[in-house]
Amino acid sequence: MRLNGEIYDGEDGVEEEQKHVVGYALTLKKKNSFLKPKFERLARNKGILFVAIDLNRPLSDQGPFDIILHKLLGKEWCEIIQDYRQTHPEVTVLDPPDAIQHLRNRQSMLQDVVDLNLSDFCGNCGKVGVPRQMVIKKDPLSIPDEVTKAGLKLPLVAKPLVVDGSSKSHELFLAYDQFSLSELEPPLVLQEFVNHGGVLFKIYVVGDAIKVVRRFSLPNVSKSKLAKVAGVFPLTRVSSAAASDDDADLDPGVTELPPQPLLERLAKELHHRLGLRLFNIDMIREHGTRDIFYVIDINYFPGYGKMPDYENIFTDFLLSLVQSKYRKRPAN
Template identity: 40%
Template sequence: MAEPLKRYGIGYALAPKKQASFIQLSLINLAKERGIDLIKIDTDKPLIDQGPFDCLLHKLYGDDWKRQLKHYSSENPNSLIIDSPEAIERLHNRISMLQAVTELEIECETGTASFGIPKQTVIYDAKIVSEIYLENEGLKFPVIAKPLVADGSAKSHKMLLVFNKDGLRKLTPPIVLQEFVNHGGVIFKVYVVGDYVKCVKRKSLPDVKEDNLGRLESYLPFSQVSNLNNCEKNDDKYYKLMNLENAELPPLSLITDIARGLRLATKLHLFNFDVIRDNRVGNRYLVIDINYFPGYAKMPNYERVLTDFFWDVLNRKDKGFESLKKVNCEKEVRVLVGSSVCGEDEGALPVSPLKIEENENPIQV
């Protein structure tokens, strides 16, 4: 008589919107067939009073939740937690987020594709915004203005394309100024689930012609940037650029190396990162953003990919499961960086003396 299938319980604590998109019936049923039960954690009750779970999946923030996770982990040392709050919080700061890319040790052969990050600087003081000279920071117009905090809130997604000095004066720090790089209107989203890596193409911001800058407003929200080239949309070339079918994916080996390197550098198992191709150098790619626990339901065949990941973690077959065992409460040292990495001769941009130290960072998570 065959032995009954061993069952595992994975408790999940997700915000309502994330739960609605991720916990689909198709995922629940497929996991159940593999002996994995997905169990909703009641966030109105103490975590310690629930479970115990073989694995805990979460995307909640705040000091109270961190305390609950630490308490739960101490009482249930064999329960795996995906992922450490401290590791996740690194992605809540747009400077420390991309610093992870500069930590990668990936050998790039001469003449092949290279990678890096855009040049960027962070400003904390409103007075400095109106006085800053982009040239001193290695930047020029247009620049992308992003909130320093990237915690998934509506406010953190409010990004602007700034075309001149007047636009800078209207910004509210703390804010990151990042170089805008023409990239053919295509962005590559790379999903990482443990050892699994998947790259897909998506439409992005259109290219901006330098000779148009003088005729543009001081800044535009990202939602309106698509209207920049209305006068050019009758041009066949424009449509060709926006045709995703014609956009060539980055080299798979490069994307896989970056994904695995970021997994080690961040100690995270569920994330995605956005990549663009620098039009100035056709075989150069820039990592512009990293997000924790993204919208996996948009990824092809996400149910199988996630179920396989859960199975590997629960059966200790996932190569990185050691980092899931305990909730780490040590603080990480963060560095503010400019532009560097594989295939680059120049070093990182120096941190401007106008910026405050990282331990004074007013980020609330």
Template identity: 55%
Template sequence: MRVHGEVSDDEAATVVESVPLSPPPASAQRLVVGYALTKKKVRSFLQPKLLALARCAAEAASIQFHMKKGIHFESIDETRPLSEQGPFDIILHKLTSKEWQQVLEDNLTNRGEVCTPRQLVIMKDPSSIPDAVAKAGLTLPLVAKPLVVDGTSKSHELSLAYVEASLPLLDPPLVLQEFVNHGGILFKVYIVGETIRVVRRFSLPDVNTYDLGNNDGIFRFPRVSCATNNAEDADVDPCIAELPPKPLLEKLGKELRRRLGLRLFNIDMIREHGRKDRYYVIDINYFPGYGKMPGYEHIFTDFLLSLVQSKYERLLSAS
């Protein structure tokens, strides 16, 4: 929704960008309003009287919207992607630079496509793998993942097979997945109910960084996306490190919740190197290690409270 305000001779239109609002869940603590305004506009607009009134209005609406901490105004850094800030329920902005318009456009559109690499399940008989790969039309190199993930360190080990002669050396049962160059960065997308959090992790390097002539054609890796491989503060090319757009993740999360029937899971995503808008889901984990997600304590507590609130409301409506 866009609401254009009055325009004076020396000012461009004030615009309010808002996501469609429905009553938030009981876990919602406040309405977050992000603002991208000039310093002059901030001084004239965000006055103490407005801030006090916003708190009072929120308290008056608390029964309907379940808010406990009122309306919170938060400054937006227009030099950073919106996907790395917020989340915001409403965005107020009055900037006209091309850079800001691009930031806004990137956030408000579901830019990008989400794919899955072609893959193949091998249950037994490693000698049959080359024929199975050829029949399925898979292209080397291939990532080999254990089929059964039981929490042991072995179940998280990966291998990269890059020549056909190495395929019979793999150890079924496993999943073979076409490798996609992605700049060595993986995005772990945590889903807790309707809440989404994303962290960067180091991943497998692009295949062209390897010396492919010095072993049996298989590179073996320990667990590559664990918390110790945190890439949040690493000096990485922004084109590689930029998080997937928030609207894209919200749409993906909603669709996966519907298809999987799950509320607690995480998605491992990569961006194809050199393709800004093409992403691949390479793994989905049910009830992952939320202890590695920043701020998980508050997020998970709110999620549990929202379940209780939903059950209570259903009981009331049925009585």
């Protein structure tokens, strides 16, 4: 057997197939949703072994690893991984903690989209932007005046500024009137709500691979409803069920997937700007248009278990990483 580049004989003296070791540090919830038995079996059949990292032992004492796959929070873990990357440059870490940290803040996560000009790369395949937004860091009583000064239009989606993995960081609210905004709890991001026909596109990125899934989202807010409704209302996790072309109540113009060249360029540019290989983009199409899109969220290491065929896509991605690494090694 070849383990991290070394060759070992099996019990019968016959050399076994090359194995690559992926050390993982995941929460129990992430492990259960991601490392499903079918995935582990497929990976093992293709020469990839998943090994749990023991958080009670020094990381350098474990392994050896070809790849480290992680999604843990906390300053201590970030420092452990940063130090390990310095002392073990031969190990691929998915992904660098400083790059992940960029997505922990909802103000900074979308700035890279703002800076893009995709029309330079894919002609008239579409436009991608972000909804107008502002950050409120303190004093909820000042929010109505701040919104007026900024010229943001109602309704507004309120999101916690920091994404820390807690359930609270995913609590969203929809505000229909300006004065109810003072009921919200800073620090938060206020984002203009864009009518998008009740469909959201989740764009999963795994290295160079892209997979798009439709999800149900919030329905359009009409001007008449906006005039009648007041208050701030919590939003449930509305994108839990996938929409499909079979949904008779959805306009085909709404469910049509964004152009593939646009998605490929967007994913490639964000990969380079963010320094991440595992992320997903939440994107909507402005209602009444075919080619105007908005990115409303970017998430690191999302729920790949909900992505069709993720087992094959992810296994091929891991294999490409280790094979690329061995190709780069100088011959003895």
